[in-house]
Amino acid sequence: MSDQVIIEINDGVALLTLNNPPLNLATLASTRQLNAALDELAADPQLLVLVVRGGGERAFSAGSDISEFPDYLADGNVVEKKLRYENETLVKLDNFPKPTIAALNGLAYGGGLELAVCCDLIVADETVKLSLPEIKLGVFPGSGGTLRVTRRIGSARAKEMMFLGEPISAAQALDWGLINRLAAKGRAVEVAMALAGELSQRPNIALQACKKAIHQSFELADDAAIEQVLSLMEKTFASDDGREGVRAFFAKEDPKFRHS
Numbered sequence: 545m546s547d548q549v550i551i552e553i554n555d556g557v558a559l560l561t562l563n564n565p566p567l568n569l570a571t572l573a574s575t576r577q578l579n580a581a582l583d584e585l586a587a588d589p590q591l592l593v594l595v596v597r598g599g600g601e602r603a604f605s606a607g608s609d610i611s612e613f614p615d616y617l618a619d620g621n622v623v624e625k626k627l628r629y630e631n632e633t634l635v636k637l638d639n640f641p642k643p644t645i646a647a648l649n650g651l652a653y654g655g656g657l658e659l660a661v662c663c664d665l666i667v668a669d670e671t672v673k674l675s676l677p678e679i680k681l682g683v684f685p686g687s688g689g690t691l692r693v694t695r696r697i698g699s700a701r702a703k704e705m706m707f708l709g710e711p712i713s714a715a716q717a718l719d720w721g722l723i724n725r726l727a728a729k730g731r732a733v734e735v736a737m738a739l740a741g742e743l744s745q746r747p748n749i750a751l752q753a754c755k756k757a758i759h760q761s762f763e764l765a766d767d768a769a770i771e772q773v774l775s776l777m778e779k780t781f782a783s784d785d786g787r788e789g790v791r792a793f794f795a796k797e798d799p800k801f802r803h804s
Contacts, residue, residue, distance in 0.1 A: 549577040556593065607658075635662075646661075658687045667725045667726075676706050701720050
């Protein structure tokens, strides 16, 4: 079996390729490989940023491989055979400790879009389409899209995407806040990698703390969230990079962060 997930690491930036072209469909095998890859990358202390892209030029990912559905439907066990494990894997990406960027170098449909919105930032080729078309199969997004897409664009627009199942353009996705940046045709990965390079120069401990605090703003009551922020701030101020940032400010120099 060929590798359906490929990892390349350079200067602290990992490029993870969903390698099942032309549509990079999510299969049980590819989900297992993605799960293992995320564990491996999360444990790498040298890793600073993760970028996810699709193999080939047609798609980031068109979502689930529907050819697997008859087996799931035959015994009515789609949750245990597919969705529970798929959700566990995407939660790992959503909670990945370092900053993550999705580079939409092609269409992002269904589970492909659900995967993309697990990333902190999304860069999209200006020509791509994004869609949650599950309603046309008689179902609805089952791998976190109802949560993460809604948190990005609000319930009214999320309902429009999920009720109608029609694709939207990258420009409309940018206007709605579903993606962060548009790239010229064929340059999504290039733009995402440049953004990753920029993030790799930021103090990584502070980035991780910021990411955690933002995530918990959706999960904790205000008082608890503020206490969590204060705890995280205490750690970042005590870090070497926290001291370096203050030193460089008073010295009127560019800080030299060491991610410690």
